[in-house]
Amino acid sequence: MTCLLLAEMPLGFNFIEILLHMANIAILLIVMRFLIYKPVKKFMAKRASEYATRDAETEKSKADAEALKEKYESLLNNAQSEALRISEDATLVANASAERIIQDAKKKATTIIEKTEEELRIKATEDKEAMAGAISELAVAMATKILDREFRQKDNDAVINLIVGEWKKN
């Protein structure tokens, strides 16, 4: 074995040198693995994990936001339907109320008109009767003046009633 290790070989082949180089490679492997390769890989894995967590959180937030959006859209749709229904109900109630008010007003107006017409009619009758009295007195006064003598009430009433009767007919 010693002869093999120390023998002169082609191209300077030397087992001890090979072993030394292999030891050198082993040391390099340990150094590179623990000083560069693993720390860099660990850093990248940690960063990737952080990004994955952030992505998951973003996805979750997005899903939550979508759910909220759907919920609020549903609420909005319900509110719109409710508002429409309330509006329709209110319109119906208002229309009914307006109709009732109009009918009442018409009834009142009719009553007022009838009452006013009745009053006017009574007033006209009263006015005519008052006027007939005034005219008879006026006619007596006129006749007295013209004839310059005193007629009896009985004569007067006969004449006056004739004249007033004709007047009423007209």
Add this chain to the structure above:
Amino acid sequence: MYSLLSGKFIDFWKSQYEEAFGGGMREAVQEAINPEKVNFLGLQANPAIYSALIASGLIIAFAIIVRIFVIPRFKKNPKGLQLILESFTTYFDRSATSSLEEKHGSFVGPYIFTMATFIAVGTLIEVLGFRPAFASINSSFACGVSTFLIINICGFREKKLHRIRRYVPNVMNIMSDLAVPLSLSLRLFGSIMSGFIIIELLYTSIFMSFAIPAVVTIITTFFHAALQSYLFASLSVIFVKEAIE
């Protein structure tokens, strides 16, 4: 008279250059393939062992600095050195875990990351004036054997003793398994050594030793560093995948 003087001037500088950088092409190639041994802890070793140790020292120093000063200041939006580190780590991790299971990928990922870095730095160290760390059959073979060990560790972890059964009906599987470290190491050695020899040959001529090596280095050193790192890492993953399937 003028041509005589200029000829003597060139001859003088040529002799000075040869004295400083060695003789002709044959000597350059000889020196590249079989360099003068150096003393390393009492062992007569290839000078590439020092290059490998310097490259390892640079990598370890860089790793310590990065671990202490850079990684604790990592930000969520990577840029600069953080981006480079994350890109390389992710690339090698995905290469390993996409082809292999997580059980093996977490083990093979750091290995191919380390080997790719080591091969790249060990080759690029040539631009600092050192011999490339993999212009030595020993360092290249050490890489091949290391991958061979990783392949078998993963194979035994996955299949336990069933992995040995594949040798019983077909003995050729032993040859094909043994060819893996040879293939990996000789490919790496041949590629890096060829680039090194080309640069050495350029320096044998005084007329080609200016500017041209700077251009050729891009191909023979930078390109080889990137390509061999990538190839070694990819082939290691493929061989491990074969072993666990």
